[in-house]
Amino acid sequence: MESQIESRTAEIAVIGLGYIGLPTAIMFANAGFKVTGYEIREEVVKKVNSGEAHIVEPEIDELLRKAVESGNLSATSNPDEITGKDVYIICVQTPLGEDKTPNLSYLESAVRTVARVMKKGSLIVIESTVPPLTTVKMAKLIEEITGFKAGEDFYMVHAPERVMPGRIFKELVYNSRIFGGITPQSAELAEKLYRSFVKGQIFRTNSTVSEVVKLMENTFRDVNIALANEFAYLAHQYGIDVFEAIELANTHPRVRIHVPGIGVGGHCLPKDPHLLIWPARDDFGLIRLAREINDGMPLLTKDLLFEALKAVNLPPEKAVVTVLGLAYKGDSDDTRNSPALEFIEAIGEDVGEVRTYDPFVGGTHGSVEDAVKGADAVVIATDHSEFKSLDWEKLGKLMRTRILVDGRHVVKEPPEGFIFKGIGRGEF
Ligand SMILES: NC(=O)c1ccc[n+]([C@@H]2O[C@H](COP(=O)([O-])OP(=O)(O)OC[C@H]3O[C@@H](n4cnc5c(N)ncnc54)[C@H](O)[C@@H]3O)[C@@H](O)[C@H]2O)c1
Structure with a gap:
C-alpha cells in the first residue's frame, strides 16, 4: 500500500x-x-x-x-x-x-x-x-x-x-x-x-484522542462565543457598546474575547459540543449552558426588534419586517442551523409580514431595495459583504418606518433618522 x-x-x-x-x-x-x-x-x-x-x-x-x-x-x-x-x-x-x-x-x-x-x-x-x-x-x-x-x-x-x-x-x-x-x-x-x-503539520495519535481534539476545538469556540454573547447581554443593561468594550479588553496581552451576534449556525458548532458530551457518563454543565445561551440569541434579537416597534407604537402584527441574510455566515450559501432561520421562525407568527433577501441563498425578494421598499424594520442576520456597504440614507427613504436591527455588527455607525438596535449595542 x-x-x-x-x-x-x-x-x-x-x-x-x-x-x-x-x-x-x-x-x-x-x-x-x-x-x-x-x-x-x-x-x-x-x-x-x-x-x-x-x-x-x-x-x-x-x-x-x-x-x-x-x-x-x-x-x-x-x-x-x-x-x-x-x-x-x-x-x-x-x-x-x-x-x-x-x-x-x-x-x-x-x-x-x-x-x-x-x-x-x-x-x-x-x-x-x-x-x-x-x-x-x-x-x-x-x-x-x-x-x-x-x-x-x-x-x-x-x-x-x-x-x-x-x-x-x-x-x-x-x-x-x-x-x-x-x-x-x-x-x-x-x-x-x-x-x-x-x-x-501532521500530528499522529490514536482515534479517540483525535475525535476529542476535533470536538474540543469547536466546543472552545462555542463556549467563548457564549461568553461574548453574555457580555453583549450585560452591555445592554449598562447602556454601553459591547464591541468597544471588547476591542479595549482585547488590548490585554492574554485576552481574546470572541464576537457576539444573532447566534451560532452551520453544520458544526451547534452540534459538536453535544457530540463531545454525549457518550460521557457525567459533565459539569458549562458546555450545555453555552449551547443554551447561543441558541437563545435569535430570541434576544426578536426582543430588540419588538422594543423598537414599541418605541414607534407599531403593533407587531401590523409590521412588515425585512430580514437581510439567511445563511449562517457571511458570503456563504449555507443555511444549516442558521440563526437567521431561527429568528424568522420566532417572529413569523407575531409580525404582519416577513420578507427575506440573501444574495447567495435567494429569498422572497431579489434585491435589497425591493425587500426594504415599504418595510417597517430591517434586521441584518448575516454579515454578507454586500450588506456592509449599504446606503442607509437612500434605503431609509424607501421604508415606511425606519427601524434597523443589526444582529451581526455590520453597521458600525447607527444611521441618521433610524431607530437603531444591535446585539450588544447600547441600551436595551
Ligand atoms: N462543512 C464544514 O465546514 C465542516 C468542517 C469540518 C468538519 N465537518 C464535518 O464533516 C462531515 C461532513 O460535513 P459536510 O458539511 O460535508 O456534510 P454534507 O451534508 O455537505 O455532505 C455529506 C454528503 O454525504 C452524502 N451521504 C450521506 N450518507 C451517505 C452514504 N451512506 N453514502 C454516500 N453518501 C452519503 C450526503 O448526501 C451529502 O451529500 C460532518 O461530520 C461535519 O461535521 C464539516
Missing part, C-alpha cells in the same frame, strides 16, 4: 460529496490519484460528472473541472463501482436528531457500504466529526461484517477536518492535521496519503 500511495497508483473512494467530501475528492484527483466519489444524492452525482459544483466555494469550479477533465475524478451512486478500492474516505454528515443526540445513521450506513465492498488491506479514513470512541466502534462493525481483523487486515483512521467554508481549498493545503489511527501503522499510512497535498 505504501508504494501505491507514493506512486499515486492507490485507488481512492470518497463517500459523501458534500462541503467536505467534494473538495477532498478534488484535491486527491488533482494530486494524481484515481478517485471515485460515491454519493447517494443522484443530482449531486450528475452535476459532479458534468464538472459542475453543487456548492458555493471559491476556486471550486476550475478545480473540479480540471479533476473531471483529467479523468481522475468521477462520481457514482452505485456501490459496486467502489469495489476493491485501496482507500475509502468517509465524509458523510453527522447531525443531531430532534432530541439533540447524535444521528450516526449516515455514518453507519456509509461504513456498512464500505465493509461490503472493501478488500483486505484497505485503509478507511473517517473525516466526519464523530462522538468519542466512534472510530473504534466502526472498526468493530467492519470486523463483524467482513471477518477481517482491524489493524491487520485493514487500517482505520479518524482524520478530522478543520476547514472553514469560504477558505476550504487554502485550508485543505495549509492547515495542520491530526490523524488518529486505531493502530500506529494506520495513522502512518494516512499521513503518507495526505502528504500528497497537505503542506501543514
Whole structure:
C-alpha cells in the first residue's frame, strides 16, 4: 500500500460529496490519484460528472473541472463501482436528531457500504466529526461484517477536518492535521496519503484522542462565543457598546474575547459540543449552558426588534419586517442551523409580514431595495459583504418606518433618522 500511495497508483473512494467530501475528492484527483466519489444524492452525482459544483466555494469550479477533465475524478451512486478500492474516505454528515443526540445513521450506513465492498488491506479514513470512541466502534462493525481483523487486515483512521467554508481549498493545503489511527501503522499510512497535498503539520495519535481534539476545538469556540454573547447581554443593561468594550479588553496581552451576534449556525458548532458530551457518563454543565445561551440569541434579537416597534407604537402584527441574510455566515450559501432561520421562525407568527433577501441563498425578494421598499424594520442576520456597504440614507427613504436591527455588527455607525438596535449595542 505504501508504494501505491507514493506512486499515486492507490485507488481512492470518497463517500459523501458534500462541503467536505467534494473538495477532498478534488484535491486527491488533482494530486494524481484515481478517485471515485460515491454519493447517494443522484443530482449531486450528475452535476459532479458534468464538472459542475453543487456548492458555493471559491476556486471550486476550475478545480473540479480540471479533476473531471483529467479523468481522475468521477462520481457514482452505485456501490459496486467502489469495489476493491485501496482507500475509502468517509465524509458523510453527522447531525443531531430532534432530541439533540447524535444521528450516526449516515455514518453507519456509509461504513456498512464500505465493509461490503472493501478488500483486505484497505485503509478507511473517517473525516466526519464523530462522538468519542466512534472510530473504534466502526472498526468493530467492519470486523463483524467482513471477518477481517482491524489493524491487520485493514487500517482505520479518524482524520478530522478543520476547514472553514469560504477558505476550504487554502485550508485543505495549509492547515495542520491530526490523524488518529486505531493502530500506529494506520495513522502512518494516512499521513503518507495526505502528504500528497497537505503542506501543514501532521500530528499522529490514536482515534479517540483525535475525535476529542476535533470536538474540543469547536466546543472552545462555542463556549467563548457564549461568553461574548453574555457580555453583549450585560452591555445592554449598562447602556454601553459591547464591541468597544471588547476591542479595549482585547488590548490585554492574554485576552481574546470572541464576537457576539444573532447566534451560532452551520453544520458544526451547534452540534459538536453535544457530540463531545454525549457518550460521557457525567459533565459539569458549562458546555450545555453555552449551547443554551447561543441558541437563545435569535430570541434576544426578536426582543430588540419588538422594543423598537414599541418605541414607534407599531403593533407587531401590523409590521412588515425585512430580514437581510439567511445563511449562517457571511458570503456563504449555507443555511444549516442558521440563526437567521431561527429568528424568522420566532417572529413569523407575531409580525404582519416577513420578507427575506440573501444574495447567495435567494429569498422572497431579489434585491435589497425591493425587500426594504415599504418595510417597517430591517434586521441584518448575516454579515454578507454586500450588506456592509449599504446606503442607509437612500434605503431609509424607501421604508415606511425606519427601524434597523443589526444582529451581526455590520453597521458600525447607527444611521441618521433610524431607530437603531444591535446585539450588544447600547441600551436595551
Ligand atoms: N462543512 C464544514 O465546514 C465542516 C468542517 C469540518 C468538519 N465537518 C464535518 O464533516 C462531515 C461532513 O460535513 P459536510 O458539511 O460535508 O456534510 P454534507 O451534508 O455537505 O455532505 C455529506 C454528503 O454525504 C452524502 N451521504 C450521506 N450518507 C451517505 C452514504 N451512506 N453514502 C454516500 N453518501 C452519503 C450526503 O448526501 C451529502 O451529500 C460532518 O461530520 C461535519 O461535521 C464539516
